[in-house]
Amino acid sequence: MALRVTYRDAGSVTVVDLSGRITLGENSALLRKTIRDLLDDDRANILLNLADVDYIDSSGIGELVSAFTGVKKRGGALKLLQLTKKVHDLLQLTKLFTVFDVYSDEGTALRSFGEAATR
Amino acid sequence: MTLDTKHLEITLETQVESVNLAEEMCLRVAEAAGFGEDDCYRIGMSVREGVINAFHYGNEERPDKKIHLALDLTPEKMIIHVLDEGKGFNLNDVPDPLAEENLLSTSGRGIFLMRAFMDEFEVVPGRTGGAEIIMSKKLPAGGNSGVNGQSASKTPKKES
Numbered sequence: 001m002a003l004r005v006t007y008r009d010a011g012s013v014t015v016v017d018l019s020g021r022i023t024l025g026e027n028s029a030l031l032r033k034t035i036r037d038l039l040d041d042d043r044a045n046i047l048l049n050l051a052d053v054d055y056i057d058s059s060g061i062g063e064l065v066s067a068f069t070g071v072k073k074r075g076g077a078l079k080l081l082q083l084t085k086k087v088h089d090l091l092q093l094t095k096l097f098t099v100f101d102v103y104s105d106e107g108t109a110l111r112s113f114g115e116a117a118t119r
Numbered sequence: 120m121t122l123d124t125k126h127l128e129i130t131l132e133t134q135v136e137s138v139n140l141a142e143e144m145c146l147r148v149a150e151a152a153g154f155g156e157d158d159c160y161r162i163g164m165s166v167r168e169g170v171i172n173a174f175h176y177g178n179e180e181r182p183d184k185k186i187h188l189a190l191d192l193t194p195e196k197m198i199i200h201v202l203d204e205g206k207g208f209n210l211n212d213v214p215d216p217l218a219e220e221n222l223l224s225t226s227g228r229g230i231f232l233m234r235a236f237m238d239e240f241e242v243v244p245g246r247t248g249g250a251e252i253i254m255s256k257k258l259p260a261g262g263n264s265g266v267n268g269q270s271a272s273k274t275p276k277k278e279s
Contacts, residue, residue, distance in 0.1 A: 024171055025135040057167050058232055062225035069223055086160065093235055094228055095217050 003027035005034050013045045013113050014038055015106070019052035022060030035067040044076020045113050049106070051082035056090060068100065081109050125264065128189035131170065133178040141170045141188050145199060148190055152197055153262035161236035162197065162256055168229035169201035169252045177203025177249050187247070194264045196238070196255045203249040210242050
């Protein structure tokens with residue numbers, strides 16, 4: 001199943017809505033390109049909405065980690081929104097739940113970026 | 120292999136598409152064998168990770184090398200073999216992805232996931248000189264080791 005990606009602005013936070021699987025190959029590459037394009041556009045506060053992502057393999061996990069560290073290097077923040085059970089369990093298993101900021105509510109997630117980011 | 124074992128094997132090209140193909144094939148067998156949704160997910164993920172490992176680390180993405188996938192369905196369990204044509208590796212040399220210093224690594228979680236999702240897991244030297252991953256999952260109670268919907272046949276069946 002191909003990954004679909006759209007994004008929208010919420011103040012200075014970019015919400016990236018993902019749908020499908022984040023797996024080895026084109027899907028992971030699409031996520032990588034999306035993050036790179038956003039950073040090139042100086043949009044470094046990114047909220048990844050994973051509500052419609054029901055499957056991530058180790059390559060997809062690697063891509064999320066790469067996005068997280070890449071955004072951080074640019075002085076921004078990458079956070080996760082609305083994990084499905086499988087993705088939630090996978091992040092817990094790999095201890096990445098302790099690394100990512102994860103939110104179940106978009107408003108709360110947006111506010112967590114801070115006043116400057118959501119103004 | 121005993122007479123009650125069903126055997127299926129396929130040789131895959133060293134390409135990304137082989138990962139999905141292997142996952143789909145194993146999922147069909149697992150579903151037919153009676154595994155539930157959660158176990159099918161774990162088996163499918165483990166097969167993906169095994170083939171990704173062979174594709175990327177074992178065969179180093181070289182298209183002249185092959186990936187050999189085999190399934191054995193016994194009355195007790197489903198056994199999956201993934202064999203590459205690389206140089207082999209020692210499990211003890213694989214870094215722990217849960218170690219603090221590796222948490223932000225962008226790779227190295229495949230072996231960990233296979234170990235976590237399957238009941239048995241080992242890596243042995245393969246006949247090709249590469250690594251052979253062997254992993255298994257116990258059939259659920261009332262499972263069906265005869266994947267065609269019948270009980271396990273007394274005649275070994277080999278497909279390729």
